[in-house]
């Protein structure tokens with residue numbers, strides 16, 4: 001939403017968030033080092049570094065993967081979503097350190113190129129218990145690289161939000177590869193049963209939350225509105241929408257947010273132009289509909305971002321009859337002015 | 344299996360090599376023609392964008408050609 005690209009878009013909230021991430025990571029690493037040295041004094045520094053950063057990366061990845069469904073189930077988690085990108089980049093850096101140290105430790109002593117060595121030092125691709133698990137880690141790291149390196153609004157815009165979103169959906173593939181990397185690695189390394197237990201629990205948590213959130217959204221989509229004689233759809237009563245808030249309805253396959261601003265109603269397409277955030281879960285702040293994900297703003301009466309910004313979403317016509325709100329399912333062009341209607 | 348692995352690694356190397364060449368051109372020249380925000384952007388910002396350009400250059404190259412046509 002800026003007029004030139006900045007290194008990082010920081011504000012006070014994001015700075016505090018980043019400090020918290022950095023502090024958490026450092027604390028985790030210190031605790032990991034101390035515990036490793038206390039419980040097993042013979043462990044080499046390299047092994048501790050490899051394990052500390054590998055486990056840190058997978059913990060951060062879990063956090064990243066639960067944020068999405070958590071915010072859909074309970075908006076109180078939104079502040080964590082707000083800066084998820086920085087969490088993603090931190091996770092990649094931790095995974096990179098783990099991968100680079102493992103590669104240096106296990107694959108730079110021979111005459112082969114280290115990357116080739118990751119793939120060929122163990123050729124037991126048909127085995128389960130002796131599978132070359134490091135290959136899976138390497139492939140996951142490639143995906144994480146693509147995601148972390150494109151975590152900037154420049155790419156969102158120049159790759160197009162659709163491609164960007166698809167690339168970032170690869171996080172689920174990366175997650176699967178990493179789970180296999182750790183499980184198959186466990187046959188060959190003395191990974192503790194505790195770590196395996198935590199990983200299983202994490203898997204149940206992530207799939208459980210995704211399914212619950214999908215079920216909740218399915219309910220919105222299966223909403224059937226009744227039509228009046230003009231083909232307008234009755235969606236709710238005026239009292240059901242709180243001031244400065246919205247309700248979301250799926251009308252002929254499109255999600256629409258109906259907002260109440262200073263007692264008047266306006267309807268816009270529910271999908272934020274930035275990364276598809278659910279506008280109807282946001283609030284009206286200073287007269288602008290504010291996306292709950294990263295704060296892009298739109299004016300309720302025309303779906304346009306306030307100048308100098310240029311984002312626009314579709315708008316819809318509303319009417320109120322006997323306290324019932326009706327939506328005209330035929331959308332207007334993006335950014336079309338529609339006079340808000342009184343309840 | 345060895346050949347598959349060799350081809351994969353060479354392809355990966357080529358992808359990143361070409362990506363680096365394209366990325367340098369794109370960030371310091373090409374992108375300014377398709378994204379007006381790039382004109383004002385500082386050098387460090389462009390360097391920060393380099394890894395991502397290397398990673399996704401096939402998508403960006405298409406966009407550059409499209410914009411040249413219009």
Ligand code: HEM
Pocket residue numbers: 047050051054055057058061095096098099100102103106118134136137138139140141144178181182185189190191195
């Ligand atoms: C080039 C890429 C990678 C290589 C060469 C690699 C190599 C290894 C090796 C050798 C181990 C066994 C370490 C030991 O127990 O002594 C390991 C374990 C592990 N790796 Fe990776 N890995 C890579 C990428 C990744 C990525 C991307 C992640 C996650 C984000 C990851 C997460 C883990 C975890 C959680 C463990 C178990 C740590 C433990 O034993 O406590 N690895 N990896």
Ligand code: FES
Pocket residue numbers: 272273274275276277278291292293294295296
């Ligand atoms: S999705 Fe990022 S601000 Fe709306």
